[in-house]
Amino acid sequence: MFADRAKILIRSGKGGDGHVSFRRELYVPNGGPDGGDGGRGGDVIFEVDEGLNTLQDYRHKRKYAARDGEAGGKRRCHGADAEDIILKVPEGTVVKEAESGKVIADMSGDNRRQIILKGGRGGLGNQHYATATMQVPKYAQPGQPSRELWVTLELKVIADVGLVGFPNVGKSTFLSRVTNARPKIANYHFTTLNPNLGVVDLPDGKGFVIADIPGLIEGASEGVGLGHEFLRHIERTKLMIHIVDAAGTEGRDPVEDIYKINAELEAYNPDIAGRPQIIAANKIDVIFQDGEDPIARLKAEFEPKGIPIYPISGATGAGIRELLYAVAEKLKETDQAPVVFAQEYFPEEELIYENLPYTVKPEDGVYVVEGPKIEKMLGYTNLDSEKGFAFFQKFLKDTGILEELEAAGIQEGDTVRMYGLQFDYYK
Structure with a gap:
């Protein structure tokens, strides 16, 4: 697993x-x-x-x-x-x-x-x-x-490009054709249970890393199916290849499929939904011209919205070269900096404010502040540095120690002692 x-x-x-x-x-x-x-x-x-x-x-x-x-x-x-x-x-x-x-x-x-x-x-x-x-x-x-x-x-896998689309639209077949990845492929839903990574090698060093994101279905962002387990893997991608079954081999409408998947991306993370997208209209080798042209319909629907359509066949390889070069060119236009998540939680600061007791009491003209909270703070703070001293002052204020000292009657110039630390009090 x-x-x-x-x-x-x-x-x-x-x-x-x-x-x-x-x-x-x-x-x-x-x-x-x-x-x-x-x-x-x-x-x-x-x-x-x-x-x-x-x-x-x-x-x-x-x-x-x-x-x-x-x-x-x-x-x-x-x-x-x-x-x-x-x-x-x-x-x-x-x-x-x-x-x-x-x-x-x-x-x-x-x-x-x-x-x-x-x-x-x-x-x-x-x-x-x-x-x-x-x-x-x-x-x-x-x-x-x-x-x-x-x-x-x-x-969260590290890839430049993410493959999204309903199960069984040919993502794994496409990935195996264009990269060195060898995913297991079969004709049933949820074939891919792991995110598959592969490297696309193009001339002139235009290669990129591509990831097949499995199990994405309608309702995935709400935990339906397997999709919610894998959506996190496209958070680092810079561009999305949206693969759709243009031939509708399973009776689904390709235009509706695209809107449904994009709705799941929007519900999961609007930032992802706003990233560049290219639609790969797959399975053109099994399109029979006995009615409306599905490729023309896709182009009429999405190209006015700035989303290009590339007809391809994962089975025969038709149109794939043009698609890959279009992806490489689009990547050149995007921010090349890797997607790295900034630190939001700082254990050094968060854990020091735990609810530990302390006491403030005058003893022979000296105000003595003691307790495990004080010992913990002094042990983790370098008071010789400007940053450490500023943190020490913030600690005294935020924990209410300054208020306690003033309530105990401290005056400017009086001495405060905290274990091995002794200083004069000034506002």
Whole structure:
């Protein structure tokens, strides 16, 4: 079974805890703090593997977790960093946050490797908290917690041209004739259960990649038949070849077929429906001139709308050369940049605002802010950078900590302490 969709749970590694210890050496009666830092937790990384073409492996295993970092030790020993977990996926895989459906990463184009969840940073040992007024710190920073996220993986094939049309209109036969693809072909509906890719080689380097999108029928965008399972595969295509049975061998009207399929594309994604389209009027070898000319009718209906008609026969090869050159010329006019889906969900920012408790209380003239939310934010934020400091200020405002401080009576110039961080408050 071709697997182009999967849902998995990913988890980064927890950072190792910092250590609390003090030097215990002969002739050193008042040894200072020497607790070591914890190691970094493992990242969750997605990487493109050229040898894969399905998501089958992710149908059997649903949970993937990186290892936790090692705790720090005495004598300033640093805990070992954990190994990252690398998840291999085929090119074209889009990673989405499961609940919202927002894109986290598109593993295509230049993006061959991306960190999706960062491991927790190791906690600082108590050696870092010694000050002139606190020479025996008995506090060490815990390692930052792991992050957990349900994601969906969707494989959207990478092709320049998509073949669309009702089942049994000759898409697979056409693809096998013009490319190196060898799809299984038989005379019944839903013959093609997998998206078939092939490369069209034309002189002067005008080749392109073409994909046969299977199972598209009326109602596909609403989940009827198999079409909704495969519509995602035309989201990257720049142009559509709409193959229609011009001879009406199964009693269907070719003009109505085109309108029905285009309605499904519009319902699924209006952007796709608006892309350039060329109609391939197939099976001209079995058209019998005993009534209205179906090719003339198709041209009269669609060419005024800017959609060219090319009569072809997948069985005999008639008209296919002209069609392929027309497609190559049309592709030259389109945007050559690959279709890549932009990131919409940023785990680094989204997961830090989890509903974790915190407290704000005055102690000896210092306003102490504590809680797992604060520790988590400090562990993931580089306050030495301009961007990190701006994020820190936004965090204080968005989480209501500034309001809590003002409600507690803080004045400009008063001191705020958040674990190892201490600063003066100014509006």
